[in-house]
Amino acid sequence: MAAPLHIVVLAAGQGSRMKSALPKVLHSLAGQPLLHHVLDAGRSLRPDGLHVVIGHGAEQVREKTPGSDIQWVIQKEQLGTGHAVAQALPGIPETARVLVLYGDVPLTSADTLSRLAGVISRESLGLLTVNLLDPAGYGRIIRDRHGAVTGIVEQKDATPDQLVITEVNTGLLGAPAERLKEWLPALSSNNAQGEYYLTDIIALARSEGLGVEVSQPDDPEEVQGVNNRVQLSGLERWFQRRQAEALMMGGASLADPARVDVRGRVETGQDVEIDVNVVMEGEVVIGDRVHIGPNVVLRNCRISADARIEANSVIEGARVDHGAAIGPFARLRPDALIGPEARVGNFVEIKKSSIGRGSKVNHLSYVGDTTMGTGVNVGAGTITCNYDGTSKHHTTVRDGAFIGSNTSLVAPVTLGERSLVGAGSTITRDVGDRELAVARGRQRNIADWVPAEDGLDSEEGDS
Structure with missing residues (x-):
């Protein structure tokens, strides 16, 4: 012994x-x-x-x-x-x-x-x-x-x-x-x-x-020891080259092995495509046939088979299920769960929320502390108002709901199955199944409000 x-x-x-x-x-x-x-x-x-x-x-x-x-x-x-x-x-x-x-x-x-x-x-x-x-x-x-x-x-x-x-x-x-x-x-x-x-x-x-x-x-x-920053940089590049080689031997194709950084432990499936300037930190698992676009940051996350992560997206502490599409310019924060075939589009941020199968949050939205069912459509500019200054509150969106653009959902609130929310609404109360909710000021059109000659149509106004 x-x-x-x-x-x-x-x-x-x-x-x-x-x-x-x-x-x-x-x-x-x-x-x-x-x-x-x-x-x-x-x-x-x-x-x-x-x-x-x-x-x-x-x-x-x-x-x-x-x-x-x-x-x-x-x-x-x-x-x-x-x-x-x-x-x-x-x-x-x-x-x-x-x-x-x-x-x-x-x-x-x-x-x-x-x-x-x-x-x-x-x-x-x-x-x-x-x-x-x-x-x-x-x-x-x-x-x-x-x-x-x-x-x-x-x-x-x-x-x-x-x-x-x-x-x-x-x-x-x-x-x-x-x-x-x-x-x-x-x-x-x-x-x-x-x-x-x-x-x-x-x-x-x-x-x-x-x-x-x-x-x-x-x-x-x-x-090799490190005595100065030049030596440190040299070791970094050697280490990253070794990591890139390991990824390629494991079934990933790298657009440029010199422009991928691994700062943790990465596991990849077969036929993974990784574009340039991708940074992977912590524990990262990438399934078969996943596409990772350029300038993406993956940190302590799991990406399932056939998912697409488009350019300039940041995914941290999240899970992306089979066939989902993320980005470009999307951010998934910790405890985000993106379901199969779901879509999280450009300039969308998801935090501590589950997005159901086939649901879409396509543009310019924030979803936090939310449970979202299947087949939900979220219009551009929609936000969940989950924080009242003291506590976080939950939003529930059931299957098939349709949320119009520029909507604010003030938690705690529930939208029922196949409910519909009109664009520009601020929702503060629950919406039942198949109900239409419209919560915005009534539009008034006042005739002759603008004078016929206001200076904008004059020759002086054109100068």
């Missing part, structure tokens, strides 16, 4: 090159903070302990990072990676394996971490390395003539011969806790940075006869 696994995430740095008041690990990639990506990957290993070392902006980091499984560790002085890990060790049992991750290295895959964790034992360290065409800035992996790893040299301390080495340290490593508790107090800060390097434990381990087991990621971008 494998020893318990404890993960230590180093997230105490200031990130001064980001030129920001926000701690570096809280900067966003694909819609969530860098640190959250690291924690999600770490949690996939089901660790027995999750320790996050914080320092700069500690309170901000804690406030923005939910999770009852996190043990927070304060590093009051940032004296290097070795010093940071040492702060977490008191909360880790000696029998544990310790895996060290970094809060600004956000895209390491769960598979890569699993392989690294799998080589940690009482007799060996686990080290994640990568071969780079341009290794500038990274610590070089030093091997003996038999190929065994003997140490890591940081770039500022490397000799010219060592600088040409292309295998570099990613910073991610693992070791038995009982050994870390011996080695970390023995580290020296006698180096160019004046810091306690965690990587110096490699040489200590070798001197005591322990092995160093090396693994590598599937892709070098997995271990």
Whole structure:
């Protein structure tokens, strides 16, 4: 049986090159903070302990990072990676394996971490390395003539011969806790940075006869860190390209893979069409043969088969059923349920309402806190007046009702089956089945109100 696994995430740095008041690990990639990506990957290993070392902006980091499984560790002085890990060790049992991750290295895959964790034992360290065409800035992996790893040299301390080495340290490593508790107090800060390097434990381990087991990621971008906004932008584009490829492999056609952003988890059916500049956030499920037009935002929603989402629509926390049509320029807010074959047209907003099968809200309308039956027709400019300044009230529109344009429905109110409301009405009382409701001022036409010669028909008026 494998020893318990404890993960230590180093997230105490200031990130001064980001030129920001926000701690570096809280900067966003694909819609969530860098640190959250690291924690999600770490949690996939089901660790027995999750320790996050914080320092700069500690309170901000804690406030923005939910999770009852996190043990927070304060590093009051940032004296290097070795010093940071040492702060977490008191909360880790000696029998544990310790895996060290970094809060600004956000895209390491769960598979890569699993392989690294799998080589940690009482007799060996686990080290994640990568071969780079341009290794500038990274610590070089030093091997003996038999190929065994003997140490890591940081770039500022490397000799010219060592600088040409292309295998570099990613910073991610693992070791038995009982050994870390011996080695970390023995580290020296006698180096160019004046810091306690965690990587110096490699040489200590070798001197005591322990092995160093090396693994590598599937892709070098997995271990790229973020030091500035340019690097952050580069990782964002790499990540989005991978998401676009996954969508296409899953059955979606993308008009331009470079112009689709995924900021969460997206599931698609077959023969889905996604146009340019579509943003998908949170949990999004898209059924077979769905068409998504350009400039659409989908957030925590479900779109069923054969639905059409036209250009410039925003759908959040809503469900769109089979064959429904939304937009262009429509907004579905949380708890909107659009039934099969229903139609929500341009400049229509639906909030906390269900729209029944085949019903139509085609133009310039607001529907809130409403239950609408099947086959209802809502004219342009209709609104439900659901809020009285203190409380929200409900509107019920039964099957087959017809609501004329520019109507106000003052909730709470019910329109019966196949009822008809005249255009321009303000409805404050229930309307029964098949009743006609007209609630507007009576029109009066007054003859000769405008003088025959009012200046508008004169030559002066034409000038």
